[in-house]
Amino acid sequence: HDRPRHVGWIVDTPAELDRLTGRLTDAGHTVEDGTPQEARLRGATRLRRFTDPVGYRVELAVGETKARSAVARPDGTQPGATGLGHFVLASPRLEELRELYENVLEFRLTDYRAPGLYFLRCNPTHHSIALAHADTASLHHLEFEHGSIDDVGRSYDRAKANGAPISISLGRHMNDKALSFYVRNPSGFHLEIGCGGIEVGEDWVPHDFGVSDVWGHHHAEANPFASPAS
Ligand SMILES: [Fe+2]
Missing domain, CATH: 3.10.180.10 (2,3-Dihydroxybiphenyl 1,2-Dioxygenase, domain 1)
Known part of the structure; x- marks a missing residue:
């Protein structure tokens, strides 16, 4: 498969x-x-x-x-200091997955858009996994975290030059402030190429962050996680 x-x-x-x-x-x-x-x-x-x-x-x-996993970079940036990036699991078993990740594996809830999208962390990175409600189970996307906006821009140029399908345009997320774009890969799920996601501390208070983006991130197809507020 x-x-x-x-x-x-x-x-x-x-x-x-x-x-x-x-x-x-x-x-x-x-x-x-x-x-x-x-x-x-x-x-x-x-x-x-x-x-x-x-x-x-x-x-x-x-x-x-x-x-x-560390890669030496000429500009001194250290992408992925706290991990690969993140991924989003969409499934009808949202509550069971929340139980597993939050209550058993002790991930912390960073923020959410009720009732169907929850962002969890296991280190200072804003989120390493997000759990979403959907009728069928899928890995919605996998994010690779780059060290700078120029790395993201160069990836964007390569995606365009090679005809990779840009599935979600450049934009900045509201919750973790990451700047990114998405391509649909041959296996059917999205790859997000991003940078600049925030880290959060012990004093962080989980909250509903309201709208999904500061700007951009226009979907080539319907956004499965759109809520009436957006
Ligand atoms: Fe993402």
Whole structure:
């Protein structure tokens, strides 16, 4: 099947991996060890996995992957210092996924647009995952975080020059203030190329952020998450 199958999260320490395994088991999830081959493939020293309510395999890994992800840049910027970027899972099982991510895996709610779109974080990055309500399950988009607006602009030029379908135009999101555009990839979901997403601190208060964009982000097709307020 030409679609995403696995979701992976890096856990800081083996003790934290064991603690989260216990929380998952207590919540009724079956957690298994990954095979040595899978661990090697992901650059992980320890790897565990379980299945989420939608059917995605979710992996929790400890290892060198995190250290290897940094790329030296001539302008000194450090994209992805707190992770790859983010992704959005759309599904009819929104409440079960919120239960898993917020109450079992201890992600924090950053903000939302009630009743169907919730942004969650596991580090200072505004969100690493968003959960959306939809009639069928899909990975709506995956975001790659760049270090500067020029990197995003150069990606935009390459997308245009190579005829990649721009599915959502350049724009700035209201909630995390990221500047980005989206292309539809051959597997049917969107890739978001962005920069400038904010980080939030312990004093952050979750809230409904009202409208989706400061400017731009015009959809080539209907926005499945549009609300009457937008
Ligand atoms: Fe996004």
